[in-house]
Amino acid sequence: MATWTASALGLAAESGKVAPQAAKPLPAEKAEIIHWWTSNSESAAVKLIAENYRKAGGIWVDTAIAGADQARAVAINRIVGSNPPTAAQFNTTKQFLDLVEQDMLNNVDDVAKSEGWEKILPEPMLNVIRIKGHYYAVPVNIHMQTWFWYSKAAFKKAGIAKEPASMDEMFAAMDKLKAAGIIPLAHGGQAWQETIVFQAMLTNVGGKDLYLSVIRDRDQKAINSEAFKKVLIAFKRMQSYIDPGSPGRNWNDATALLISGKAGVQIMGDWVKGEFAAAKQVAGKDFGCIAGLTPNTPYLIQGDAFVFPRTNNPGTVQAQKLLAKVLLTPNTQLEFNKLKGSIPIRSDVDTSSMDICAQAGVAIMKDKSRQVGISEIFLTPDQNGALQDILTAFWNTRMPVEKAQKSIASALKD
Known part of the structure; x- marks a missing residue:
């Protein structure tokens, strides 16, 4: 069980006097997100994620930095400097491997398990985000770059x-x-x-x-x-x-x-x-x-993914896990990828409303070879x-x- 979820209250010594109660959820925590989505289409796409995150009860704090290299450098410097954001954008590659090896990221294993990532995400992406059996990033899309x-x-x-x-x-x-x-x-x-x-x-x-x-x-x-x-x-x-x-x-x-x-x-x-x-x-x-x-x-x-810097703050951990869930909801996946130009990372999303290029990509993805x-x-x-x-x-x-x-x-x- 995650640290931010309190256990149920214990029963009174005499059975029946006090009914068990679930702890109240923590109040919404501000989640600062570092990303490099600054072009017109990218800005529209990230606004869609932010809106869905707010609808789910979170508070989105946007830190957009033009340029992928620059945004990653800022994120890494802040993580190393003990002033991390709640989440930071990386590509679905080895870019964040050093942070994992230095124990600077929280995993999202329980979200991955509850959402069944192994059944709905493509194997090449799973092999990147799953390191020594733990999930350290949430991929949000599939881009084909050529x-x-x-x-x-x-x-x-x-x-x-x-x-x-x-x-x-x-x-x-x-x-x-x-x-x-x-x-x-x-x-x-x-x-x-x-x-x-x-x-x-x-x-x-x-x-x-x-x-x-x-x-x-x-x-x-x-x-x-x-x-x-x-x-x-x-x-x-x-x-x-x-x-x-x-x-x-x-x-x-x-x-x-x-x-x-x-x-x-x-x-x-x-x-x-x-x-x-x-x-x-x-x-x-x-x-x-x-x-x-x-x-x-x-x-x-390839694609975009979000990693979650190491923290023990219960509210921040709650914000991270909420974002991990929101990023992979079918509705977020469909609408975000329409704006971003990519295709959903989930294999079970209905993509019939997407453009012909996206549908061509989805069809190719069915051929694992x-x-x-x-x-x-x-x-x-x-x-x-x-x-x-x-x-x-x-x-x-x-x-x-x-x-x-x-x-x-x-x-x-x-």
Whole structure:
């Protein structure tokens, strides 16, 4: 039983004189939540969670910090400095593993058990939040980060009548966009965005086996193979389709180029759908979405999660567990993910009212063979950072592909 729930009053010595009574619930505790959801669509999504939390009896105190890295740094510094928030946003990766190992987080085992998480959450996500048998985070969604998004208006202007169904067809479409004076690839020149483009090439050009050999197994033979060299060449080719304004551009500003028809394609996670929705654009009518260029392309899943800093304060623990429950209620899951652009983490939510891109993602998730984690699920933060540095240098300089390949092999060597 959790520490904040008092036990029933003891019976009087003489049976029947005093009936047992449950302790009164603690008054609502203020719950400060640190998160990085600051774009238009993200703000709308987090407001939905906050409202549902208040309806459940909690008091939401919003601490929004622009930028995922910055928000995590603030959260970690406050936890280490003994001034923790009630909950903090992380991605569903190894980002919070150090906090778990240093015993700085509360688990939510009793919520996980009572809500039956093992039956309703996908195994790749369970394997991240469940550490040594305990649950240390609440995942709220499934994002797939390597979607190809395209502007219907831009494709029409460039004379592209058929949706690309292979990497060669995608390159051909971008050549047509370029010839029509349209930015072929709307890209934000930031290291994490370049890593997304790389993973899209690795999965669509290399396939699942090569992806797992390189990222999960860090197999040196696979990294030094001709097949992986082709992936890097395709990745570098994508750089030839960006515009001069790309460096430093935020992802949502890149999406705005698609919304305005100034650009044709963006490779980005399904959180961009929130920007399309905010602009009143409709999937299948104003923009298209391609989860993979082959029927077997891995569906690289990630997501957002909340962790709960260590505390023994009964009211704060109560607030944490209330939030853990609210985040995974079916209604919160459905309405939040509609606004966020992701799909529900719960497998039992009725998604028939979601857009066609979301429904395509839900359908793919039913095929467990296509469920694969992003690189940050398999790599340590140091390994992921080293890989990202190499990819960004390769993208932005004239680094020979052979040097990039050797550098990646060295960075991922055990």
